[in-house]
Amino acid sequence: MKTPVLNSLTLGLVAALALTGAARAQEKTVRIGTEAAYAPFEYKDDKGELKGYEIQLGNALCAAAKMKCEWVNADFDSLIPALNAHKIDAILSQMSITDDRKKAVDFTNQVTIAPARFVAKDGSGITDDPATLKGKTVAVQSGTTHEKYVTEKLAGIATPKVYQSQDEAFLDVENGRADATLADATIEYDWLQKTGKAKGFAYAGKPLTDPAIFGDGTGIAVRKGDTALADSFNKALATVGSDGQFKTINDSYFPFDIMGSGAAKK
Amino acid sequence: MAFLDGVADAASRQFPAFLSGLGITIELLAVSTAVGLALAVPIALARLSTNPLLSVPATAYAYLFRGTPLLVQIFIIYYGLPQFDVVRTSAVWPLLRDPLPCALIAFSLNMAAYTGEVVRGGILAVPAGEREAASAVGMNRALALRRVILPRAFRIALPALSNEVVLQLKATSLASTVTLIDLTGVGRRLAAKTYTAEGLYVAGAVYIVLTFAIARGFRLLEARLDGARTR
Structure with missing residues (x-):
């Protein structure tokens, strides 16, 4: 039996909860998940601080949308589970917009393009032609479109070797444990400039185009149905695209343009 | 229940993958335990030795391997060693090129360091009366x-x-961190593909069964040894 005292207590509790809930909604922090082992997009510098193309871009987007944002670092293959478990609210980590992922999450408009390309020892004979990959070992990162391509499209031709981070995949290509790696041409460009080129590595073949696997560029992932957050990001994207902020960030990392269609370019 | 259905579905659809993962897990455990235990006795005896030429290196070894995380040891052996050209051109490279021997080396050396301590403790705990009795009946030290x-x-x-x-x-x-597809590796790969944790639940359940089997096996062994003593 409920006594009046208990009733008023319950009422008070509900009211208090409602109040804190409302207060929280106003100063809500958007937690953006990223895998900080993906230089130059997101990585930790010597001091352990988050740096990179998408960190700068994400901060610019949050400023444009007047949102308080917070970065959360996690393994790439744990980002979508973390999003759906409400540990984070968005993912900005060079995540390609694919039909597979769209079953689990929603995406914003295209943030960047993301051509996939093989990297191998110069003169290895490896190209984007599957015939050149017969019997080869290809290093890929777990949970990526690249892993999917090698396991599905090159099944019975090449052997995938799956790593937790692309850094480790590069390391093992260097160590000679894998014949090639398949990753985003952008991050490969950065690696080739910093280490790969000096050790005799180069792009192998043309960029791969298989929209069924590689999707349509990268986007920011949000929970299914979180259209409010997706809209905020989309508007912010258009803003940083048109006021030139995006281009400034892009040009400080790459001599080419990878800005996606979501940013209305000048 | 949708959740349980999902887990059951993951287990049945991926049965061959889990089976091969289980095989690798058991191989890692069996080999590293056997090698670890075989090394543990000489390490324990060396640590107990009054000769510093034996006790100092053995103690240093135990501290080195017990004082650093296993993950660091695996990474150093798998990713670190090949950074030296000497290693990549040496006779052991065909062995170190594969992740399995690298993981086995790390796990065995680690196991030897820990069980060496356990065996050392066991030796120290043998009642003095039994040592004296052994020498009283004329047994030499060996x-x-x-x-x-x-x-x-x-x-x-x-x-x-x-x-x-x-x-x-x-x-x-931890073998899954160096591209070995053990039980955890299978669970993680599956989780990465389905964006859920179902594969990890299946892996977890198999670990529980294995743990139970190990505990039960040791209980039986203890009972057998005790039986032999009181007979």
């Missing part, structure tokens, strides 16, 4: 060690050893 001290030390250390084996079972999950 014979007393083989017939009395080590068997008794083994029985005393057995519960602690079973604990080490259970811990080692879970430590083998």
Whole structure:
């Protein structure tokens, strides 16, 4: 039996909860998940601080949308589970917009393009032609479109070797444990400039185009149905695209343009 | 229940993958435990030796491997060593090129360091009266060690050893960080593909069954050894 005292207590509790809930909604922090082992997009510098193309871009987007944002670092293959478990609210980590992922999450408009390309020892004979990959070992990162391509499209031709981070995949290509790696041409460009080129590595073949696997560029992932957050990001994207902020960030990392269609370019 | 259905579905659809993962996990556990235990006795004896040429290196070894995380050891052996050209051109490279030998080396050396301590404790716990009795019947040191001290030390250390084996079972999950597809590796790959944790639940359940089997096996062994003594 409920006594009046208990009733008023319950009422008070509900009211208090409602109040804190409302207060929280106003100063809500958007937690953006990223895998900080993906230089130059997101990585930790010597001091352990988050740096990179998408960190700068994400901060610019949050400023444009007047949102308080917070970065959360996690393994790439744990980002979508973390999003759906409400540990984070968005993912900005060079995540390609694919039909597979769209079953689990929603995406914003295209943030960047993301051509996939093989990297191998110069003169290895490896190209984007599957015939050149017969019997080869290809290093890929777990949970990526690249892993999917090698396991599905090159099944019975090449052997995938799956790593937790692309850094480790590069390391093992260097160590000679894998014949090639398949990753985003952008991050490969950065690696080739910093280490790969000096050790005799180069792009192998043309960029791969298989929209069924590689999707349509990268986007920011949000929970299914979180259209409010997706809209905020989309508007912010258009803003940083048109006021030139995006281009400034892009040009400080790459001599080419990878800005996606979501940013209305000048 | 949708959740349980999902887990059951993951287990049945991926059965061959889990089976091969289980095989690798058991191989890692069995080999590293066997090598670890084989090395543990000489390490324990060396640590107990009054000769510093034996005790100092053995103690240093135990501190080095117990003082650094297993993950760091695996990474150094797998990713670190090949950074030296000497390693990549040496005769051991065909072995170190594969992730399995690298993981086995790390796990075995680690196991040896920990169980070496357990065996050392067992030897120290053998009652003084039994050592004296052994020498009273005319056994020399080597014979007393083989017939009395080590068997008794083994029985005393057995519960602690079973604990080490259970811990080692879970430590083998780190093999998935160097591209080995063990039980955890299968679970993670599946989780990465489905964006859910179902594969990890299946892996977890298999670990529980394995742990139970190990504990039960050691219990039986203890009972057998005790039976032999009181007979």
